[in-house]
Amino acid sequence: MIPRERAFRSILGLLDRHRVVVVLGARQVGKTTLAKAVARVQRRPVTYFDLEDPADLDSLDEPMLVLRETRGLIIIDEVQRRPDIFPVLRVLADQTRPARRFLILGSASPALLRQTSESLAGRVHYFELGGLTTEEVGLVRWKRLWLRGGFPRSFLARSDRASDEWRRGFMRTFLERDVPELGVRIPPRALGRFWGMLAHHHGQVWNASEFGRSFGVSDTTVTRYLDLLCATFVVRRLAPWHANLGKRQVKSPKVYFVDSGLLHTQMQVRLMQELVRHPKVGASWEGFALEAVVARLGARPEECHFWATHAGAELDLLVVRGQSRRGFEFKYTEAPKVTRSMRTALTDLGLKSLQVVHSGPRTYPMSRDIQAVSLLDLEKVITPLR
Ligand SMILES: Nc1ncnc2c1ncn2[C@@H]1O[C@H](COP(=O)(O)OP(=O)(O)O)[C@@H](O)[C@H]1O
Ligand SMILES: [Mg+2]
Incomplete structure (x- = not known):
């Protein structure tokens, strides 16, 4: 246990x-x-x-x-x-x-x-209540948590393959039994196909009409599918933040699979060596680190945002509670570098500091107000919201 x-x-x-x-x-x-x-x-x-x-x-x-x-x-x-x-x-x-x-x-x-x-x-x-967190399983097991996700049965499965099988079963039951039981009338096959397609858009800005077109249905239909996956806690819709700036800012939400394990199953990724070679590995890691930080902070969904301007500046996660604002970037790299986008985010959003959570082993200052944070130091360096 x-x-x-x-x-x-x-x-x-x-x-x-x-x-x-x-x-x-x-x-x-x-x-x-x-x-x-x-x-x-x-x-x-x-x-x-x-x-x-x-x-x-x-x-x-x-x-x-x-x-x-x-x-x-x-x-x-x-x-x-x-x-x-x-x-x-x-x-x-x-x-x-x-x-x-x-x-x-x-x-x-x-x-x-x-x-x-x-x-x-x-x-x-x-x-x-979300899946198991890095804090609960112990940070040293973060790679397993990333690959398999936080459903206890998936995380604790005998092998990576058994874990993937469990997740397949979970998704099948979800589509064929759980959704119909909620009284939602969406054909399981269509919802399953939508879910699979969403994996390709993990971590991207949601565009209903583009999605509807490539899926061959109306915007309202794809939006209804997305609403359902959010309302059943398998997808996170991250709201855009809008600052009073006189700059054009992105107004649509971003979509993330909450559970990296379900994402990997949808991507047909079962083993770590497949994951690290996959073209979407960076997006997967970003979503995983985002959930880890949100869990560590104890932030409620409505407190979490991202921010992006049409000119290309962006911030992966902005957490707002009362007067406090905390900014985070997520990078799948051993040694993140300060970018112009980070500087712009600091200034435009009036942040005191920014933390760049990355997959390498070291935590160190990148500049006066930007800190590189190894996921391994999450609990040491990132304090929960008060
Ligand atoms: N903290 C835990 N450690 C180990 N296994 C767990 C833990 N929590 C749940 N499980 C296992 O995961 C499965 C689902 O748990 P359950 O409490 O029934 O979930 P839910 O009520 O959210 O559907 C069960 O097999 C349970 O034994
Ligand atoms: Mg139960």
């Missing part, structure tokens, strides 16, 4: 402060495992409903009647099976007696489960 201390403590902390905590994340990232660990340390009674289990699903046929009688910690797993529970939670969340906490787990975003956001606005706290 790989301990997930930070996520575990965050969830316990949230349960102290909020009556309803919703943990969201892709299927198979480890939500149930973590919730069971949380359940084990409770002093209050714990009731667990697994909505994947037909008996538990049936028992919540009349959710109000059943949930009204509970107290302590109530865990409801795979909530996307019964989004109509949310209006009931809303009523119960407003009651102070009996003392009750809800821990809700789901593998689809609230936007997809429309009832959630409307009925629980302001009453719940969301926590997004």
Whole structure:
């Protein structure tokens, strides 16, 4: 078992402060495992409903009647099976007696489960659980994490080939079972083809009409496919940052596979020697380093941006929380160099400093305000957001 201390403590902390905590994340990232660990340390009674289990699903046929009688910690797993529970939670969340906490787990975003956001606005706290992080598996194992990605079963598989097979199975189940179960009517083959094609655009600016044209469907259709992959946590849409500059800036988002392992499976890359020779190795590394930094910072999706001007200056990641702004570049190289684009980003975005996270072994200053950071020093050099 790989301990997930930070996520575990965050969830316990949230349960102290909020009556309803919703943990969201892709299927198979480890939500149930973590919730069971949380359940084990409770002093209050714990009731667990697994909505994947037909008996538990049936028992919540009349959710109000059943949930009204509970107290302590109530865990409801795979909530996307019964989004109509949310209006009931809303009523119960407003009651102070009996003392009750809800821990809700789901593998689809609230936007997809429309009832959630409307009925629980302001009453719940969301926590997004991603795959295993460099911090959790230990930085010395970062290459394996990069190749196989952070789904625990994929990371822990017996061999690289077994790991790739697991990911193939994951994607098949996702397309053939999970998506239809969400009530989304998209043909699995079309979505699968779209997903494969997206691998070629990993880390690039999203252009719906170009994508639609080469895919042979309308922009709205490809955008719907992208929305779905984002709402199920397998793709990150990184929003563009816009500064008040009088320069033309890129206004479309960038798209990244959240999990490098799924990206590699889509790229038909199974082994490290195949990855390092692949023309997309740089893009893959950028996405991997980006997720590692975002996880280390503890940044929420809406705090993460990229920035680019039409004249060619850009910044891979700009994290904004309150008054604080942090800038990052990701480079697949042993020795990154200061570029004009980095200088422009520092000035135009008013950054105090910029960190260039690279795949080499050394961390060193590149200039007064630019630092080269080895991924191996991530925890030493990059401090979490406060
Ligand atoms: N921290 C971990 N260390 C090792 N294996 C894990 C860990 N978390 C989850 N797993 C394994 O990964 C698989 C998926 O975990 P699960 O908690 O069921 O995910 P989810 O509820 O998000 O679908 C299970 O086989 C589980 O045993
Ligand atoms: Mg689960």
